[in-house]
Amino acid sequence: MALTVQGSTPRVIKRQQRPTWLMDAPRFVLLMILALIFLAPIYWMLSTSFKPESDAIATPIQWLPAHPTLDNYTEIINSPDGKLWRWTFNSVFTALAFTLAHLTLCVLTAYPLARLKFKGREAWFWIILSSLMVPGIVTLIPSYIMMLQFNWIDTYHALIWPGVAGVFGVFLLRQFFVGIPLELEEAARMDGANSLQVLIYVILPLSVPALVSLAVFAFMGSWNNYVWPLYVATSPDMQTLPVGITSFSQRYVTEYGKLMAGTAIAAIPVLIAYLAAQRYLVSGIALTGMKD
Amino acid sequence: MSAASSARVTRRSQRGSLLALNETNPLVPYLFLLPHAVFFLVFIVYPVAFGFYVSVHQWDLLSGNSPFVGLKYYAQIFDPSSPQSQFFWRTLLNTAFFTVVSVPLLVGTALGLALLVYRPIFGQNIFRAIFFMPGILSVSVMGILWRWMFDNQSGLINVIREQFFGQAVIQFLTTEGWAWVPIIVGTVWWTIGFNMTLYLAALGGISQSYYEAAQLDGAGPWAQFRFITFPLLSPTTLFIAVTTVLASFQLFGQSLVITGGGPTRSTQSVIQYITEEAFGNNQQSSAAAMAFLFGALMLIFTGFQFRLMAKDLRSSGKDG
Numbered sequence: 001m002a003l004t005v006q007g008s009t010p011r012v013i014k015r016q017q018r019p020t021w022l023m024d025a026p027r028f029v030l031l032m033i034l035a036l037i038f039l040a041p042i043y044w045m046l047s048t049s050f051k052p053e054s055d056a057i058a059t060p061i062q063w064l065p066a067h068p069t070l071d072n073y074t075e076i077i078n079s080p081d082g083k084l085w086r087w088t089f090n091s092v093f094t095a096l097a098f099t100l101a102h103l104t105l106c107v108l109t110a111y112p113l114a115r116l117k118f119k120g121r122e123a124w125f126w127i128i129l130s131s132l133m134v135p136g137i138v139t140l141i142p143s144y145i146m147m148l149q150f151n152w153i154d155t156y157h158a159l160i161w162p163g164v165a166g167v168f169g170v171f172l173l174r175q176f177f178v179g180i181p182l183e184l185e186e187a188a189r190m191d192g193a194n195s196l197q198v199l200i201y202v203i204l205p206l207s208v209p210a211l212v213s214l215a216v217f218a219f220m221g222s223w224n225n226y227v228w229p230l231y232v233a234t235s236p237d238m239q240t241l242p243v244g245i246t247s248f249s250q251r252y253v254t255e256y257g258k259l260m261a262g263t264a265i266a267a268i269p270v271l272i273a274y275l276a277a278q279r280y281l282v283s284g285i286a287l288t289g290m291k292d
Numbered sequence: 293m294s295a296a297s298s299a300r301v302t303r304r305s306q307r308g309s310l311l312a313l314n315e316t317n318p319l320v321p322y323l324f325l326l327p328h329a330v331f332f333l334v335f336i337v338y339p340v341a342f343g344f345y346v347s348v349h350q351w352d353l354l355s356g357n358s359p360f361v362g363l364k365y366y367a368q369i370f371d372p373s374s375p376q377s378q379f380f381w382r383t384l385l386n387t388a389f390f391t392v393v394s395v396p397l398l399v400g401t402a403l404g405l406a407l408l409v410y411r412p413i414f415g416q417n418i419f420r421a422i423f424f425m426p427g428i429l430s431v432s433v434m435g436i437l438w439r440w441m442f443d444n445q446s447g448l449i450n451v452i453r454e455q456f457f458g459q460a461v462i463q464f465l466t467t468e469g470w471a472w473v474p475i476i477v478g479t480v481w482w483t484i485g486f487n488m489t490l491y492l493a494a495l496g497g498i499s500q501s502y503y504e505a506a507q508l509d510g511a512g513p514w515a516q517f518r519f520i521t522f523p524l525l526s527p528t529t530l531f532i533a534v535t536t537v538l539a540s541f542q543l544f545g546q547s548l549v550i551t552g553g554g555p556t557r558s559t560q561s562v563i564q565y566i567t568e569e570a571f572g573n574n575q576q577s578s579a580a581a582m583a584f585l586f587g588a589l590m591l592i593f594t595g596f597q598f599r600l601m602a603k604d605l606r607s608s609g610k611d612g
């Protein structure tokens with residue numbers, strides 16, 4: 001008598017084998033609708049910018065420009081008091097200089113805080129970190145008065161230097177440096193490397209993801225800064241792009257085609273840069289949980 | 293890696309010079325700290341102290357004569373008969389209203405959006421990129437776009453309401469109450485991608501095995517969310533909530549560009565009012581006092597953020 005175990009088939013949890021695209025169809029449709037809503041303001045900006053003024057406010061609504069024209073763009077660019085190129089240059093220059101200075105200062109401070117042993121290390125780190133509790137508005141007015149005293153109003157100095165000692169970057173890099181294996185550093189020291197050489201040849205090459213993320217954040221932070229440049233760089237030649245285009249918006253208050261053309265010129269380079277650097281931006285946020 | 297790079301490093305003689313970057317020099321760490329410390333002290337620490345100094349003097353930019361007035365400007369904020377008191381508390385209330393309405397929206401919709409795009413789907417990366425994209429625009433671009441969208445006459449929202457739903461035009465930008473709609477909608481559109489990205493990162497950190505175990509026990513999608521996803525996301529939710537509250541209290545550009553703070557200050561943020569007092573009315577001392585009071589009130593939230601970061605620091609400090 002043979003005891004058969006064949007009857008007891010192993011219990012298999014069978015998944016329903018419906019095609020996944022069918023399961024995902026509602027989610028996909030929902031995402032499409034949301035994506036269209038998200039893109040609507042940008043589409044509407046572009047659409048308006050290619051319309052003659054009369055079409056911009058025409059009813060019934062013109063989803064596509066009925067009489068597409070570049071007039072708004074040429075007029076905005078050639079406008080004698082419009083300084084779009086100057087503002088763009090100011091923004092680019094300020095953001096690059098700020099990013100470079102900020103990164104250098106953060107690296108130099110984060111390294112000893114992460115790796116070197118010295119008296120007052122903990123204390124200094126906590127002092128730096130606690131400055132995060134001071135909202136920007138508290139230092140805005142005294143900093144403005146300082147700019148007056150330094151004679152820095154309407155100069156690049158005012159746009160670049162006051163923010164370079166921001167401490168979020170120090171915190172971010174310090175956390176990243178702490179995670180780099182100590183053995184690598186010790187090996188370099190055995191070969192006679194000093195602290196600066198260790199930082200440049202060992203730590204920094206291993207920190208590229210953190211450095212790139214910090215650079216992207218610093219650049220964007222400076223590029224989009226609004227409150228500070230609004231008050232310290234007021235002459236048309238020294239305004240940055242975000243401040244400059246709001247002065248546009250006061251001038252072309254009812255000329256929507258021109259206003260949207262100006263806004264598009266300010267927005268499109270950033271959108272293109274975003275598509276290129278998106279990876280770093282997103283991984284950077286994931287890395288740090290950082291927001292401005 | 294280290295072999296290659298350390299090969300480029302040359303051995304230096306270990307002299308005792310205080311500028312030498314070798315291990316025998318006890319000043320080396322301080323030399324590293326010095327450049328940042330200078331800027332930190334000049335542009336962060338000093339302005340806080342100087343701001344307090346300004347707030348207890350009657351600062352006059354023109355004459356340079358600034359007598360000590362004690363706590364006069366602080367008292368003024370609490371004196372109901374002064375316009376400063378009236379406007380400060382009114383705009384603070386506006387800002388609090390904005391925060392109370394926008395924070396649940398910004399946290400809740402970000403979580404919903406993250407759950408929608410987390411699982412693989414056709415075009416997943418494109419969707420993520422689209423939802424994040426508005427966040428890279430400057431506040432002035434964002435504000436101009438939404439002011440046009442909600443324009444009183446020809447804005448897309450009003451045109452659609454009129455043309456497709458036969459509704460009367462709403463004067464969004466100039467009607468008290470309605471004026472908050474473009475500001476809040478614009479802010480959600482503008483900043484939701486940041487929070488979504490934080491949630492996506494946190495979702496990626498949840499082990500799949502929890503869900504497999506739950507499925508074996510017969511848990512449906514809602515039960516899985518309720519008992520696995522949501523509890524495991526709670527540290528992220530806390531972090532996002534705190535940073536979003538902080539960002540919302542610092543409301544400035546959105547209402548400045550979209551409504552100008554109007555109608556009749558009904559959407560003016562406290563920061564916009566403080567800057568108006570400082571730069572419009574040239575009352576730097578009064579504005580500095582308000583900024584300090586506002587900063588002190590914010591300490592409840594900024595202190596909380598500080599504690600969250602300190603916790604993060606201690607947990608990561610163990611391996612360092």
